[in-house]
Amino acid sequence: MTLFLASQSPRRRELLTQMGVVFDVLDASIDETPAAGEPALDYVRRVAREKAGAGLIQVAAVAGALVLGADTEVVLDGVVFGKPGNADDAGRMLRALSGRTHQVISAVAVVGAGREAEIVSVSEVTFADLADADIAAYVATGEPFGKAGAYAIQGRGACLIAHLSGSYSGVMGLPIHETARLLRGFGVAM
Secondary structure (H helix, E strand, O other): OEEEEEOOOHHHHHHHHHOOOOOEEEOOOOOOOOOOOOOHHHHHHHHHHHHHHHHHHHOOOOOOEEEEEEEEEEEEOOEEEOOOOOHHHHHHHHHHHOOOEEEEEEEEEEEEOOEEEEEEEEEEEEEOOOOHHHHHHHHHOOOOOOOHHHOOOOOHHHHHEEEEEOOHHHHHOOOHHHHHHHHHHOOOOO
């Protein structure tokens, strides 16, 4: 059996490696536009499944191929905060999150020939009250770019967080405990 990660995320690669999992990486690009009225949880689950499915199509000729797809999104008041498009967008997201508790939803899907399964991890993250100067300084580091919700818990963004309830690795992009359980169900060695 060969495991493939359908993601270019360096954090997901790092977390899978930390788990002791052997895998290859695929570039499974899909349209990640939310459907009109699609609830955040349904959106994150769908994107994870579609990434895994797109990856499986690429490796259909590989006997015993398993593909892991994942998606992680920041959600505040039912609104999905994706990756910021620019510095103004990052600042807007961080101001909205300031002093509030939001959810981070991570979905992981594993698909193989004739079998699929998924898990979802929901964490609650509370931001400290952020001054405009704090937000500007953080945005200037460049770290918010390419990160859902415009922050990285594993980087300087940790300074913005007053409280976390849930999965630290899930907020990073791959909930390790849940992912390990899912992969063991497919017979993946760790």
